[in-house]
Amino acid sequence: xxxSTMFNVTELRATSQAQAEQRAAKGIVFVLDDDxxxxxxxxxxxxxxxxxxxxxxxxxxxITGRTIDAERLNGPRCLLCDVSLPGKSGLDVQEALGxxxxxxxxxxxxxxxxxxxxxxxxxxxxxxxLLKPIDISELLATVSxxxxxxxNRQQESAELARLQAMVMQLxxxxxxxxxxxxxxxxxxxxxxxxxxxxxxxxxxxxxxMQKLGAKNLVELTRTALRSSILC
Amino acid sequence: xxxSTMFNVTELRATSQAQAEQRAAKGIVFVLDDDxxxxxxxxxxxxxxxxxxxxxxxxxxxITGRTIDAERLNGPRCLLCDVSLPGKSGLDVQEALGxxxxxxxxxxxxxxxxxxxxxxxxxxxxxxxLLKPIDISELLATVSxxxxxxxNRQQESAELARLQAMVMQLxxxxxxxxxxxxxxxxxxxxxxxxxxxxxxxxxxxxxxMQKLGAKNLVELTRTALRSSILC
DNA sequence: GCAAAATCTGCCCTTTAGGGTAATTGCTAA
DNA sequence: TTAGCAATTACCCTAAAGGGCAGATTTTGC
Numbered sequence: 290x291x292x293s294t295m296f297n298v299t300e301l302r303a304t305s306q307a308q309a310e311q312r313a314a315k316g317i318v319f320v321l322d323d324d325x326x327x328x329x330x331x332x333x334x335x336x337x338x339x340x341x342x343x344x345x346x347x348x349x350x351x352i353t354g355r356t357i358d359a360e361r362l363n364g365p366r367c368l369l370c371d372v373s374l375p376g377k378s379g380l381d382v383q384e385a386l387g388x389x390x391x392x393x394x395x396x397x398x399x400x401x402x403x404x405x406x407x408x409x410x411x412x413x414x415x416x417x418x419l420l421k422p423i424d425i426s427e428l429l430a431t432v433s434x435x436x437x438x439x440x441n442r443q444q445e446s447a448e449l450a451r452l453q454a455m456v457m458q459l460x461x462x463x464x465x466x467x468x469x470x471x472x473x474x475x476x477x478x479x480x481x482x483x484x485x486x487x488x489x490x491x492x493x494x495x496x497x498m499q500k501l502g503a504k505n506l507v508e509l510t511r512t513a514l515r516s517s518i519l520c
Numbered sequence: 521x522x523x524s525t526m527f528n529v530t531e532l533r534a535t536s537q538a539q540a541e542q543r544a545a546k547g548i549v550f551v552l553d554d555d556x557x558x559x560x561x562x563x564x565x566x567x568x569x570x571x572x573x574x575x576x577x578x579x580x581x582x583i584t585g586r587t588i589d590a591e592r593l594n595g596p597r598c599l600l601c602d603v604s605l606p607g608k609s610g611l612d613v614q615e616a617l618g619x620x621x622x623x624x625x626x627x628x629x630x631x632x633x634x635x636x637x638x639x640x641x642x643x644x645x646x647x648x649x650l651l652k653p654i655d656i657s658e659l660l661a662t663v664s665x666x667x668x669x670x671x672n673r674q675q676e677s678a679e680l681a682r683l684q685a686m687v688m689q690l691x692x693x694x695x696x697x698x699x700x701x702x703x704x705x706x707x708x709x710x711x712x713x714x715x716x717x718x719x720x721x722x723x724x725x726x727x728x729m730q731k732l733g734a735k736n737l738v739e740l741t742r743t744a745l746r747s748s749i750l751c
Numbered sequence: 752g753c754a755a756a757a758t759c760t761g762c763c764c765t766t767t768a769g770g771g772t773a774a775t776t777g778c779t780a781a
Numbered sequence: 782t783t784a785g786c787a788a789t790t791a792c793c794c795t796a797a798a799g800g801g802c803a804g805a806t807t808t809t810g811c
Binding site for chain 2 (some may be wrong): 399403404405407408411412417418420470471472473504505506507508510511514
């Protein structure tokens with residue numbers, strides 16, 4: 290029966306993992322608050338709402354743990370954060386995460402904060418600022434919109450990475466030809482400019498189009514503009 | 521000598537107008553504050569800095585007077601505004617100007633405001649929030665960046681208007697042809713789809729390219745993407 | 752050194768793009 | 782009613798794009 294038991298455990302884990310992935314696709318909410326009761330309140334709330342939730346009691350714990358906890362979980366994410374924490378404050382977390390912030394909007398929560406903190410939070414790119422007492426529906430609305438923003442940013446980012454990967458496949462010569470194509474040159478003109486035979490231009494152009502997944506000039510131009518090859 | 525005097529006056533006015541236009545090109549700063557001494561301080565400051573400055577004592581005066589005052593003056597603009605005013609507040613002005621806000625960033629100034637006001641100002645799209653005591657260099661830096669933003673927005677807006685004006689010149693048929701071109705169709709394919717002769721497609725395409733100021737397909741695609749004809 | 756890319760090219764063919772000339776039809780504003 | 786614009790098309794021509802086939806040279810990583 291030992292075998293059977295182990296099998297069941299594996300099954301459960303698999304289910305749990307699958308479930309977590311499904312939830313994560315809806316959203317991952319990171320919470321940072323030093324009050325244990327508040328943390329568990331948030332955890333309950335967001336879990337009930339169908340999100341994945343990770344709560345931390347300190348900025349350090351958040352910074353260290355967030356990647357490990359959300360390992361293998363893909364999905365839009367945001368951070369709910371009390372500005373006034375002992376030790377490192379929410380504003381410090383903002384700085385620590387830096388560019389990651391674009392993918393993970395910060396929602397600050399505060400009851401006793403000064404205007405200075407609010408201003409600073411916004412200046413550093415904070416997404417929203419909620420003042421206590423917290424209205425649950427307002428909180429959920431804010432979280433939802435933050436997750437939408439995060440999702441959009443992730444999509445854009447992924448799209449850009451995809452395009453740039455394609456551009457990287459191009460050889461030097463192919464890139465040079467395409468660049469001139471995008472400047473409006475005809476093949477004979479490119480042939481003159483690069484001092485290569487017309488047939489060679491055509492070959493490079495053809496290969497580049499294939500690598501960029503473009504069936505025609507219009508698609509090529511679109512792709513190029515999005516990935517900004519021209520620069 | 522009467523003639524001469526009048527001539528001189530006209531000259532002066534002309535010069536003044538030219539000067540104002542030159543200043544306006546650098547920036548127009550609207551100021552809203554109920555304290556006369558503060559208003560004149562700002563006016564002096566911004567005039568010295570080479571901007572055009574219009575100061576108002578009430579939201580109503582600003583809303584009524586801004587277009588009249590800045591008549592014929594083109595240039596980036598921003599609004600410096602005290603949140604806590606008697607009567608209509610700075611936040612109300614924000615609402616009153618609505619979409620105009622995009623072209624004219626709001627900079628709020630406050631010493632005694634609550635966090636609630638700060639949050640509201642940002643939520644409504646305020647550009648920045650400065651807390652008293654005001655640091656002059658910080659103020660000027662904020663105004664400068666707001667003016668840059670305003671200038672960029674105006675340029676984008678003008679560019680879009682220009683493109684859309686060109687698109688409007690197209691006849692129904694020309695638009696239809698170009699739309700298919702942008703979907704990647706070749707002329708023969710368009711000929712089939714629209715059930716018109718190949719020569720007709722070419723004529724429409726040619727006319728459309730001229731009206732859109734595009735010398736080749738690449739330029740056409742660029743123009744189309746920017747003006748979003750496809751939608 | 753060798754194999755795999757990358758670069759280069761000529762010849763030849765078809766399809767597209769672009770455009771000149773000329774003509775017809777229908778609709779609208781002066 | 783007439784001039785003008787939009788839309789349509791036929792015929793004819795050139796230039797450009799796209800690509801198959803065959804081969805050369807060069808660079809480069811293992």
